[in-house]
Amino acid sequence: MIQEEIAAAERRRKAEAERRRKAELARQRKLRQQRDQAAARRKQTAYSSKNKSSRKGKNNYDAGETATPDFTASHDVDRALSGSFAANRGRLPMPITGSYAITTHFGQYNVPGLRGVQLDNKGINITGRPGAQARSVFRGEVTAIFAYSGMYNIIVRHGSYMTVYCNLASTSVRRGQEVSARQVLGSVAKDASGNCTLHFQLRKETTKLNPESWLAR
Structure with missing residues (x-):
């Protein structure tokens, strides 16, 4: 999806x-x-x-x-944005407000309790406290907002890079809107324990990247 x-x-x-x-x-x-x-x-x-x-x-x-x-003006802008985004590798802010824990890492992982069963995580899962909000890690443009399984998902483009914010209970931006770094995009949905888990992805066009190497912690 x-x-x-x-x-x-x-x-x-x-x-x-x-x-x-x-x-x-x-x-x-x-x-x-x-x-x-x-x-x-x-x-x-x-x-x-x-x-x-x-x-x-x-x-x-x-x-x-x-x-x-x-x-060539629009292409120059894209390259400038991409360069700025790439130059901040390892320094991007966390995409969730408040205290957090990375509960699922990027790539394949073993499912606890199910021997020999592996899943592939296209991003990372970040669990925050109740009331946590998703925020943009860099300036960019909101290119898509869509619902899936009752939750909202947002895609923000930063030149040739894209960040994806999933599992939102509500949104506070609109498609086509320019956003700044650390700007709130929406509230993260609660799980059964009352915590909020954000699924976060990072891509360069269609290539999936490990977000952990880009985020400052």
């Missing part, structure tokens, strides 16, 4: 980027048409007002040059 939501969020991001690219191409075509029309008008009036035509031609040319877009 989480993998599907990540894929869906990525499809939405790419679709939006494609929409903006097409809109920019259409804008450029319109600018070229306007420049061509202006050039035609200048040619028609060249014989009657050569100096005026020359000044008008220069102005239109300058306007066209100024409007040329920078197609």
Whole structure:
């Protein structure tokens, strides 16, 4: 389910980027048409007002040059965010407020009481005190909020990195919202003992990473 939501969020991001690219191409075509029309008008009036035509031609040319877009801007932003996120490896704040304990680690583990049974944890489980809240470990954009088994899950994108916060009883952000480091995303659901356990994942695009090596403790 989480993998599907990540894929869906990525499809939405790419679709939006494609929409903006097409809109920019259409804008450029319109600018070229306007420049061509202006050039035609200048040619028609060249014989009657050569100096005026020359000044008008220069102005239109300058306007066209100024409007040329920078197609690499959004990619530069992504790289900058990724670099900043990666530079903070081992220093990211815990994604849960208050005191905590990491109760399940990343990767395969043996199930207590079931000999020979192993499970694969795609992230880590962090158990906190009653009232604990999930918080963003770095600035980014909320790209998905979805419900699964009665609980909320949130995906925050930080350039090419993504963090996933699962098992929330409520949310305090919306999709598309920019969030800052340590900003509260929602409240963590209680278990039978009254404690709150957050399932936290970290990915670089589709590659799963061990969150423990990125968090400061």
